[in-house]
Amino acid sequence: MTSEKLDRRKKYTRMVLKDSLMQLLKEKPLSSITVKEICEMADINRSTFYAHYPDQYALLTQIEDELIEDLKHYLNTANLHEEDEAIDMTVSLLDYFSSKHEECLTLLNERADSTFQQKVTNVAESFMIKNWMDIYDFDQETSKYISTFIISGGIQVIKMWMAKGMVQSPKEMARLINDLINKGVESIR
Amino acid sequence: MTSEKLDRRKKYTRMVLKDSLMQLLKEKPLSSITVKEICEMADINRSTFYAHYPDQYALLTQIEDELIEDLKHYLNTANLHEEDEAIDMTVSLLDYFSSKHEECLTLLNERADSTFQQKVTNVAESFMIKNWMDIYDFDQETSKYISTFIISGGIQVIKMWMAKGMVQSPKEMARLINDLINKGVESIR
DNA sequence: GACACTATGTTGGTTTCACAACAAACAGTT
DNA sequence: AACTGTTTGTTGTGAAACCAACATAGTGTC
Numbered sequence: 001m002t003s004e005k006l007d008r009r010k011k012y013t014r015m016v017l018k019d020s021l022m023q024l025l026k027e028k029p030l031s032s033i034t035v036k037e038i039c040e041m042a043d044i045n046r047s048t049f050y051a052h053y054p055d056q057y058a059l060l061t062q063i064e065d066e067l068i069e070d071l072k073h074y075l076n077t078a079n080l081h082e083e084d085e086a087i088d089m090t091v092s093l094l095d096y097f098s099s100k101h102e103e104c105l106t107l108l109n110e111r112a113d114s115t116f117q118q119k120v121t122n123v124a125e126s127f128m129i130k131n132w133m134d135i136y137d138f139d140q141e142t143s144k145y146i147s148t149f150i151i152s153g154g155i156q157v158i159k160m161w162m163a164k165g166m167v168q169s170p171k172e173m174a175r176l177i178n179d180l181i182n183k184g185v186e187s188i189r
Numbered sequence: 190m191t192s193e194k195l196d197r198r199k200k201y202t203r204m205v206l207k208d209s210l211m212q213l214l215k216e217k218p219l220s221s222i223t224v225k226e227i228c229e230m231a232d233i234n235r236s237t238f239y240a241h242y243p244d245q246y247a248l249l250t251q252i253e254d255e256l257i258e259d260l261k262h263y264l265n266t267a268n269l270h271e272e273d274e275a276i277d278m279t280v281s282l283l284d285y286f287s288s289k290h291e292e293c294l295t296l297l298n299e300r301a302d303s304t305f306q307q308k309v310t311n312v313a314e315s316f317m318i319k320n321w322m323d324i325y326d327f328d329q330e331t332s333k334y335i336s337t338f339i340i341s342g343g344i345q346v347i348k349m350w351m352a353k354g355m356v357q358s359p360k361e362m363a364r365l366i367n368d369l370i371n372k373g374v375e376s377i378r
Numbered sequence: 379g380a381c382a383c384t385a386t387g388t389t390g391g392t393t394t395c396a397c398a399a400c401a402a403a404c405a406g407t408t
Numbered sequence: 409a410a411c412t413g414t415t416t417g418t419t420g421t422g423a424a425a426c427c428a429a430c431a432t433a434g435t436g437t438c
């Protein structure tokens with residue numbers, strides 16, 4: 001998107017500022033985090049901060065934007081290549097949500113921007129709807145039903161199963177979800 | 190020692206250069222590590238490197254000097270306060286050598302400067318000799334005997350014990366060493 | 379309301395770094 | 409021995425970050 005060529009110093013500065021904000025968010029909400037604090041943790045001069053962002057909230061916005069971009073890139077480059085596309089796609093999403101990004105997402109949602117989780121799931125859902133329609137030639141309504149199931153409900157349930165050790169790998173989780181979906185789709189048709 | 194006031198940029202630059210060299214030393218010896226490689230790993234411009242150090246070897250020298258300084262500081266600030274000074278001192282040394290510094294020391298010795306381990310142990314030994322003389326009023330010869338035992342022999346033995354799970358903590362290790370020393374000292378007297 | 383204290387933006391002058399470009403030395407190939 | 413590629417130092421210019429200082433605004437505290 002924003003393809004400005006950043007030199008190393010700019011890249012480093014923004015990187016540590018973002019890292020520091022995320023670190024501070026583990027302690028308290030964004031509203032009680034000051035620019036000064038962020039700079040002290042990042043070991044960056046405060047005036048340098050203002051050369052990059054107008055305030056904390058702009059910094060947060062960039063973090064969120066990059067996470068959304070990251071998710072999009074992750075989904076687009078997930079190789080849905082062989083016969084098992086449906087499982088691959090589900091695995092890919094589950095991988096994403098169960099990776100370090102997961103804790104990062106919920107952190108932002110709870111401490112900074114209560115609409116962020118929704119933004120993320122919107123991106124994931126629209127991606128899935130399109131793919132279910134393409135792969136299995138489902139109609140929009142069915143695809144949406146499946147996508148909502150996986151993202152809103154399925155992931156939570158599967159995370160519970162995984163926490164309890166009932167399933168081990170994303171692949172196994174995806175297979176269970178697929179079975180559920182197939183039954184659901186049959187019952188609709 | 191060198192109390193130049195470094196601003197943040199200098200500190201960061203030198204820090205990543207040092208880290209990168211240590212990282213590369215895990216792969217290959219210093220003689221086959223190029224300035225270019227170090228800079229690429231550190232994400233620092235090569236000309237910036239030369240603004241700080243004439244070559245790789247100067248960078249290594251600074252790393253070594255700082256480790257020696259670090260050890261001296263560590264020993265001097267080890268609080269030998271109560272009745273158990275002997276154990277405290279041994280614990281302190283064992284802590285140091287079994288910490289992350291240990292792998293760092295052997296790495297430097299094997300891949301870069303074969304005299305480095307000796308330099309480090311010299312510092313540690315002369316510190317111990319002085320302390321045994323001060324604390325227990327031992328003569329120089331006895332103190333040197335004890336110090337050599339702990340540093341040259343003891344640490345290796347205790348590390349073996351620890352690896353095999355025969356002892357758990359530096360404190361426990363130190364107590365075993367102290368028992369051995371007491372027997373040794375008695376037999377000398 | 380007067381007080382001290384801290385965070386916020388903003389500015390101008392200075393230091394440090396990035397970058398590209400260069401010549402030179404070296405190693406490996408054919 | 410000529411060729412190709414890589415590492416090495418070095419340089420000048422412009423960009424980025426540092427720092428100190430300032431005025432302003434918010435936040436208690438007496």
